Amino acid sequence: MDERDQKLLSLLGEHAEKFPHQLAARFPHIVERLVSLWGKPEIDRYFGELMVADDRRREGFPPEIAMEIFSLSMLHDKLYPRSAVRKDAWSQAVEQENGGRKEIAKSAGKPKP
Numbered sequence: 001m002d003e004r005d006q007k008l009l010s011l012l013g014e015h016a017e018k019f020p021h022q023l024a025a026r027f028p029h030i031v032e033r034l035v036s037l038w039g040k041p042e043i044d045r046y047f048g049e050l051m052v053a054d055d056r057r058r059e060g061f062p063p064e065i066a067m068e069i070f071s072l073s074m075l076h077d078k079l080y081p082r083s084a085v086r087k088d089a090w091s092q093a094v095e096q097e098n099g100g101r102k103e104i105a106k107s108a109g110k111p112k113p
Contacts, residue, residue, distance in 0.1 A: 004032050011038045018075050020068035027065070034072065039080055047073040 001009070005024050008031055012018055024031045030050065037043035050061075050069050060066060 002028075004028065004035060007035045008038070011035065012075070015075055015079075018071055020065075020072060022062075023065050023068045027061075030069075038076070041082070043076060044073075044082075047076070 005019075008024075009016055009019055020031065033046060034043070037046055047069065051066065051073070052060075061069065
């Protein structure tokens with residue numbers, strides 16, 4: 001284990017079993033970024049970026065690595081809870097989708113000028 005991995009391990013504290021061994025071995029730059037963001041609100045956005053495949057990662061991560069990332073995200077939420085108004089990326093997407101449907105329904109019920 002190198003210094004970066006040791007830092008993450010110390011941040012995990014009593015949850016050392018959550019250390020992402022495969023992520024650290026295959027994507028050390030991601031572990032480095034997680035260490036720099038751990039405990040900060042910005043990490044939520046980074047977790048979201050990691051979990052959604054984009055042009056750079058068309059296929060996303062292998063399942064075992066995605067599971068490690070998800071597990072770290074859940075642990076971070078447990079260790080650093082936010083207020084009840086905080087929503088994850090999926091909740092926000094559903095809310096936006098439902099909001100759009102409500103606006104369409106409202107405009108459909110209005111008489112035409």
